[in-house]
Amino acid sequence: MRPEKIAEANEIDARVAGALYMILADYNGMDMPTTNELKKSLRENGASFNVVKNRMLNRALSEDASALLKGQTAMIYGDGDVVEVAKVIKKFTAAKKKPVIKGGFVEGKSISAEDVVELSKLxxxxxxxxxxxxxxxxxxxxxxxxxxxxxxxxxxxxxxxxxxxxxxx
CATH class of the missing domain: 1.20.5 (Single alpha-helices involved in coiled-coils or other helix-helix interfaces)
Structure with missing residues (x-):
């Protein structure tokens, strides 16, 4: 592998290892101002939004997440309150119809898109x-x-x- 690919893989590994939760979303159709608005609202709740390559993310995850890694993928991750982040995502998705939640992981356990919606109700x-x-x-x-x-x-x-x-x- 090229050095830049190794650095990218190490960066994704570090993000996955340091995250309490990770929600995967399809950001297809989101323009830059919309993406920046989502990033800002997530940042206020201690979460980050990054676009990643499916192949690199699948390699970094301990479980097989190939079912979730179809199309364009963004990972929303952090170590704060996942419920607050789920509420932000649900509110943003209701207003803008994007991003589409695919699923994710909370404390190492796989969750579906419906589980993310249920988290937002807590x-x-x-x-x-x-x-x-x-x-x-x-x-x-x-x-x-x-x-x-x-x-x-x-x-x-x-x-x-x-x-x-x-x-x-």
């Missing part, structure tokens, strides 16, 4: 963390409420006894 990591925290805190807050009520009941009883003693005196 709440973000921060919302999921808040929901989990609320679920974990619910028993503690209920316990505090019960204990507080018992103390309040005792105070009411003591207050009633004091009022009764005052009325008798």
């Amino acid at each position: 709440p973000s990591k921060d919302v999921l963390r808040a929901m989990l925290l609320g679920t974990l805190q619910a028993p503690c807050s209920q316990l505090v409420g019960v204990m507080n009520q018992k103390v309040a009941s005792l105070v009411y009883v003591l207050s009633a006894v004091i009022d009764k003693k005052e009325q008798e005196a």
Whole structure:
């Protein structure tokens, strides 16, 4: 292989190895301003968009992805929140009708184009963390409420006894 091909292969290997997720899309028919708009919105969410040669990408992937690597392929990859990136892609695709999602990989597992759409319907990591925290805190807050009520009941009883003693005196 020529040195420039080796360098390109090493660069793709590094991108694939360092990515938590990779979504493959067919960018056929996208003009440069549209592509730049998509790249900008992806960059804001910690993702990158690169056009790659199918042969080079297939060589870099651990699983056989030849079914996904037909036509023109762009890889959208990163190590941030895949749900937010899926939402950006879905919104962009709804508005511009491009790119067409082929599928991808999340944490080494293969996903289909439908799975990417399902990912976009999930709440973000921060919302999921808040929901989990609320679920974990619910028993503690209920316990505090019960204990507080018992103390309040005792105070009411003591207050009633004091009022009764005052009325008798």
